[in-house]
Amino acid sequence: MGEEKKMAKPVKKRASTRQKKDWAAGYVFIAPVTIGLVIFYVYPFIQNFWFSFNDVNKFNVATFVGLANFKQLFQEPDLLLALKNTLIYAVVTVPIGLGLSLLVAALLNAKIKGTSFYRTIYFLPSVTMSVAVALVWKLIFHSEHGIFNAVIEALGGSGKSWLTTPSTALGCVMIVAIWGSVGYNMIILLAGMQGISKSYYEAAAIDGAGPATIFFKITIPLLSPTIFFVIITGMIGAFQVFDSIYMMIDPMTNPAFNEVKTMNVLFYQNAFMYGYKGYAAAISIFMFAIIMIITVIQMIGQKKWVNYD
């Protein structure tokens, strides 16, 4: 933040031809991403906002209905259930995922042999197609041929149909989410850890601090901006969870589907299964507002614990 301000100053002066040329080059460089963002994010967002005030049929024909969609949303019988599931999902997966990623990152930050091998292994889930991941996990949790039940039975327990039992289905999806998020978060945290000056650690070691004290008193505080980033992006991602649930819990055949519905699944159901696109747009705008509020709260809250020095 601070750096940006410092850099912004010279721009206020009249730009020389050379500077103008530099800008042109800059614009050329950002153009591909910007154009992509405008076409695939900004325009759809505006259209979606407009759709939320319209009755939109399957074929995208919109009729203005004012706030009717939002009125319907607050009478939605599944709204509380979906909100609750989404919240549970976010509150469970983000902190556990963060804790595990921190642990893995700290271990991989140590000087041991084969760190790059382990880094690759832990990062693999992030580069695997989510559909493939969901399918493999579906097999792992399979009631008859799954490894999960095989292990439980070998240990003397009794297996069950995890993905079709309403009380366990969401848990299974969360395990997959945590497993999938560790690699990506670990890379970011590791980068943050490597940016911490060695001198702190040397000083602490001389003063006789143990590894736990060093981790909690030095690594965590100095890593707090990175941790904050991981939490923010993790929360946003968790509130938008859809693909893993949709892939692992089939809407037509799985009896747990209704119980594990999250907000985005509710959105999908209305938009693409039933064809109520205006109502679905209202759901997504509602979610956008919730995510924004939560992010703003976190932005304010960070002043208390995030250390930028």
Added chain:
Amino acid sequence: MRKNLRRLAVFGLTAAMGAALLTGCGEKSGGGGSSDGGSKDGKVELTMAVWDSDQEPVMNEMAAAYTKEHPNVTVKTQLTTWNEYWTKLEASAMGNSSADIITMNVLHVEEYADAGILMDLTEAEKESDLKASENFPAPLLNGYTVEGKLYGIPKDFDTNAIFYNKEIFDNAKVDYPKDGMTFEEFRKLCEELDAAGLPEGVYPVPVNRNSGQTTYDATIYANDGYILNEDNTEVGWDDPKTIAGIQPWLDLVLDGLSPSLEQMANTDPDSMFQGGQAAMYLSGNYMIPSYNKTLEGKYGIVSRPTFNGKNTDIINGLAFSVSAFTEHPEEAVDFALWLGSKEAQTIQAEAGVVISARNDCQDIYVGTHPDLNLQVFLDNVENAELLPHCKVTSELAQVEKTYLEQAWMGELTLEEACKKIKPEADAILDKMNSK
């Protein structure tokens, strides 16, 4: 070295992203196809949207045969997988990027017709020599007639039968099922299999909750019950006759002759049959190509069990519709009508993938898999009811799912479940009818 590697990686990533962006755009503009069929030189290119890759070759064959007779018209098939077919069609339907000829099914035709996406073919059919009412089964024509107007030329149809795994019957030393069994005989056969001791994980017959089309829809009709009333204002789930039409199927599940709902959610019943975990399975003729992949020559087909003395079945079928937004209405309509001709439907039937809808071409299908008694599927046509459907079928399906599943798991009696479906389903119909 390391720096170079990193640079290379960055370059590679950027290139990949750029390429993805470019192809993404390319697809969007190229996907339509109908807009650039330039007819200045009299040449017209039509596009035809299809979803079944098994059928794409024969569709191309039909298109080529048409071009032979009409050298100025070429037809390009546009394959989209089933999972994306309707989503893509929904998005493109109102624009001129839609295909000219659309493969349509009964579940969607009404809303597409209502939205003005499909061309009314009534007049064109009358002026042609197609004689649709003589040449096609009535339930199919009715299925594609919305408020008295014809919106599709029937393409093919499917009916249902019992598929049985010969190996499982042989090993259990139980006689194969026979044509025309009553439901009681069918159940007895399941019990016999069960008593004979099937291997672990093998069941007499999976009763798929999610597939009324192959199981209880037909017995509901046979029992004089109903699912939807004539004018789509009310469902008939709570009718005692409807409930009595479902109960015997559910009993097979509750008595352990079928895998449990949870087992069928973990492995879908089609896969169970393909994997040799089901002695029998009720399915449509469209599954034959899939079953042949693992079970060719190892299974047989007999007619569905009769119920209440009737051998009612459910018929479903596809049709060729013409987009109302086509730039070449004359050619597209002419091609759609030709697709209903004896010549076209013969080509389709000979491929052996589907049963041609045309009455005088149905027999050809019977000869395409000589080891299977395909005649069963044709015999069902005269006693078949069209798959129940309306504009909110998928929404109703979720209500039915919620409560029927509880009955399938034994948490509710069937009667309780059906009584709970009724008010919620009726409310959805009310909403549909008030629009």
